[in-house]
Amino acid sequence: MIQMxxxxxxxxxxxxxxxxxxNVLRRLENVDIVVEEWPGPDEAELMGDHDTLFGLYQGWPLTERDGIGPPLPDRxxxxxxxxxxxxxxxxDAVREIRVTLWHEVGHYLGMSEADLHxxxxx
Structure with missing residues (x-):
């Protein structure tokens, strides 16, 4: 573990x-990007281990939107x-931050886990 x-x-x-x-930044206009210390209990239960969940995309991927009404901001x-x-x-931490951000942006853009891997x- 490192200190930052x-x-x-x-x-x-x-x-x-x-x-x-x-071209990716333009598509992120309605996406809030936030830092939290830990996943909450609901996120950890939904996604798995509390200690290894580095990021989470919350919202509707662009590929699944129907265009009716303005969506709430994704997170x-x-x-x-x-x-x-x-x-x-x-x-290592700087690299992991970058990879995690890209991973979650990929989900927003509609990419699967297999695509991201x-x-x-x-």
Missing amino acids: TYREFVRQVRRAYARLPE IVIYRQPILRACETRA RLGYG
């Missing part, structure tokens, strides 16, 4: 976000403590 302040972690999430391709949550506990170096974001 909440402020520094958020800064790294913002850097990873800023490095997304422009991508990046969980700070599970990432820091899994990483041995700061560089194939692209190296699994």
Whole structure:
């Protein structure tokens, strides 16, 4: 486990976000990206182990929308403590933040777990 302040972690999430391709950034206009310390009990129960859930996309993927009415903002949550506990170096944590953000953005865009693993974001 490494140490990284909440402020520094958020800064790294913002850097990873800023490095997304422009065509992806344009599609994320109605998506909130937030950092939380841990998954809540509902998220951990739904998705599996509390310690290994690094991020979660909450919403309707673009590929499943019918276009009726403006949707509520979708959310991508990046969980700070599970990432820091899994990483041995700061560089590992920065990489995991980037991979996790890409993974959750992929779900927003309608990609499956298999698609994301194939692209190296699994």
